[in-house]
Amino acid sequence: MNPLLENFNTPFETAPFHLIKNEHFLPAIQSGIQLAKEEINTIKEIAQPDFHNTIVALERSGERLSRAAALFFNLNAAETNDEIQRLAKEISPLLSAHSNDVLLDEVLFAQVKKVYDQKEGLDLNTEEKTLLDKTYKSFIRNGALLDENGKKRLREIDQQLSRLGLQFGENVLNETNKYELVISEKSDLEGLPEGLIxxxxxxxxxxGKQGKWVFTLAFPSYIPFMTYAKNRALRKKLFIAYNTKACKGDDLDNQEIIKEILKLKDARARLLGFKDFATFVLEERMASDGEQVLSFLEDLLEKARPKAEKEMAELTAFARKRDQLDKLQKWDIAYYAEKLKMEKYEVDDELLKPYFELNSTIEGVFTTAKKLYGLSFEANSSIPVYHPDVKAYEVKNEAGKHLAVLYADFFPRPGKRNGAWMTIYRGQKKTTEREQRPHVSIVCNFTKPTKTKPSLLTFNEVTTLFHEFGHALHGMLADGTFESLSGTNVYWDFVELPSQIFENWCYEKDCLDLFARHYQSGEPIPEALIERIKKAANFHQGYQTVRQISLGLLDMAYHTTDPDEIEDLFAFEKKAMQATELLDPVPGTLMSASFSHIFQGGYAAGYYSYKWAEVLDADAFELFLERGIFDGQTAASFRDNILAMGGKEHPEVLYEKFRGRAPKPDALIKRAGLLV
Known part of the structure; x- marks a missing residue:
């Protein structure tokens, strides 16, 4: 019996991870494709297509397939192995071909077009109009108007892109897992926190390396080592290992894969009538074209660079005075920045970590969500999970009604990629028969508990947890009719607003008082320390802003340049980031080779959206600051106009409903200390 082909007989119809085996995925995907084709054929045979029998029926088709695919690809990111990676190479082309079969089907498109052409005469509400527009556009943007040769070429491109994206991610994961910095001498551990040692x-x-110490490229190992290790030569060694991932000319090298991905994306965009891939992507964004994105990034750079240069000059002088360092290098920034922050604000991660024990911080996140939106979270051990580290919660609303299932997965392991993300196993939607509530997951890579210490978070990890939980709120509070417009299914440069605004609560005393307690004494975090956190919030904001802009500019350069002109990735990256370089580039390093956001994830020609959404989040949080960070009316407005609405309406309309006006950049410039 294949559990993926059955109804899920589990609490809240959650995935029966305890029953699912790797060999179940391929048959389930194949069966799901067959079932989806039958549903599509029914739509094609309709004599009088209308909104419900065609557009809604198309929206509802392929549910079994979507369920199996979501499970498979979420596991491939969070709990993969050789067999899953091998299956991915077989499953991805199948899904790509099926998607092409649907979107390039002339008869199906003709049915959709008949409905679209009479849209002015249809009595549709706003959400229905959005679905109709989105459905019609998705056919156009995926080749419905191409001739047979064009459609054939588009299929080839999509097949190759799905394969190359997987290979890119596999290479990065294998490089991360492969590297070890083995330390034998205790003196080389000087400066490192006891918990890290x-x-x-x-x-x-x-x-099996008794009496030694192993450091890796996983975030909970790499970042604190770079921040605290006194041994500069070892910092350099680890920095270079991290920044030369997948660009060493061996079988894990991503350079040719990147060039091929860029050529294929450009060819796809041109095939569809766009001048480049960025133009194709930005047609469906708040920032409507490349010029607007570049203008936004360059304007921000103009404001941030002077502050960043001052910060680097100060850091250079500090390192020279402290350690007679002749020249600051990139592997020195985190180390000396932490020392300088401590000197200026008497606050550093080691001082703060005892107040942010993971379980208490999770409770703090839950309590913040309860005070804002009336949510409660109950751990439920009867919900199956995919790894013993994962914990499942039932989420209820103010009235005690079931709202969502939340999976929390917080520790690194070999089968899990680096970083932090939120994902959905099942989306939210409503039919005439019932409402389907979402199953949401947040995945992070925090330090595991040791024999003597619980998991203690750095302040940056606290903000990461709040960030991903903000995305989770967007998913859990979804209140739409159609799954493709529900929750996080919004414009890509709007999707970071719910996550980034939620980080703001971490800096507020009224929020920190809810959960920040010393893990040994139970003492609340001192008010003086909270003040120092707030004062230090702008520390190196110029540098951090320029760093984010540099990645946005690199992304835009890749997706607006003729890929035939991109021969040497090292030279291309150096040129694209030149305007943002604050220290000498390190020869042999290539950030692009592990830039998973744009070459494996969905951020191609969209990395700017982190900074774009910061304008929105700073502006939106100003309203909470004016009225009180737990003001019920403001929270209800944010929930009803932003979190619950998903993609029902254009983000600009939704934002103005919440804020009463269009967003202004003033709050971000003020918050980041970029005012001249």
Missing amino acids: EAASQAAEEK
Whole structure:
């Protein structure tokens, strides 16, 4: 029996992870494709197509397929293995071909067009109009108007892109897992926090290297090592290992894959009548074209660069005075920045970590959501999970009604990619028979508990947890009719607003008082420390802003340049980031080779959206600051106009309904300390 082909007989119809085996996926995907084709054929045979029998029927088709595919690809990111990666190479082309079969089907498109052509005479509400527009556009943007040769070429491109994206991600994961910095001398650990040393000793024991310490390229190991290790040569060694991932000319090298991806994306865009891939992408964004994006990034750079230069000059002088350092290098920034922050604000991660024990911080996130939106979270061990580290919660609303299932997955492991993300196993939608509530997951890579210490978070990890939980709120509070317009299914440069605004609560005393307690004494975080956190919030904001802009500019350069002109990636990256460089580039490093956001994720020609959404989040949070960070009316307005609405209406309309006006950049410039 294949559980993926059955109804899920589990609490809230959650995925029966305990029953699912790798061999179940391919048959389930194949069966789902067959079932979806039968549903499509029914729509094609309708004599009088209308909104419900065609557009809604198309929206509802392929549910079994979507369920199996969501499960498979979420596991491929969070709990993969050789077999899943091998299956991905077989499954991805199948899904790509099926998607092409649907969107290039002339008869189906003719049915959709008949409905679209009479849209002015249809009595549709706003959400229905959006679905009709989105459905029609998705056919156009995926080749419905191409001739047979064009359609054939588009199919080939999509097949190749799905394969190359997977290969890119696999190479990055394998490079991350492969590298170990093994330390034998205790003196080389100088400066490192006790908890990190213990974790490195534990990692060495697990790898059969007793009496040594193992550091890796996983975030909870790499970032604190770069921040605290006094041994500069070892910092350099780890920095170079991290920044030369997948560009060493071996079988895990991503350079040719990147060039091929860029050529294919450009060819796809031109085939559809766009001048480049960025123009194709930005047709469906708040920033409507490349010029607007570049103008936005360059304007922000003009404001941020002077502050960033001052910060680097100050850091250089500090390192020279402290350690007679002749020249600051990139592997020195985190180390000296942490020391300078401590000197200026008497606050650093080691001072703060005892107040942010993981379980208490999770409770703090839950309490913040309860105070804002009336949500409650109950751990439920009867909900199956895909790894023992994962915890499942039932989420209820103010009235005690079931709202969502939340999976929380917080620790690194070999089968899990680096970073942090939110994902959905099942979306929200309404039919005449019932409402389907969402199953949402947040995945992070925090330090695991050791034999003597619980998992203690850096302040940056606290903001990461709040960020991903903001995305989760967008998914859990979804209140739409159609799944493709529900929750996080919004314009890409709007999707970061719910996540980034939620980070703001981390800096507020009324929020920190809810959960920040010393893990040993239970003492609340001192008010003086909260003040220092707030003062330090702008520390190196110029540098951080310029860094984000540099990635946005690199992304735009890749997707607006003729790919035939991109021969040497090292030279191309250097030129694209030149205007944002604050220190000398390090020869041999290539950020692009592991830039998974744009070459494997969905951020191609969209990385700017992190900064774009910061304008929105700073402006939106100003209203909470004016009225009180837990003001019920403001929270209800944000929930009803932003979080619950998903993609029912254009984001500009939704934002103005919440804020009463269009967003202004003033709040971001003020918050980041970029005012001249």
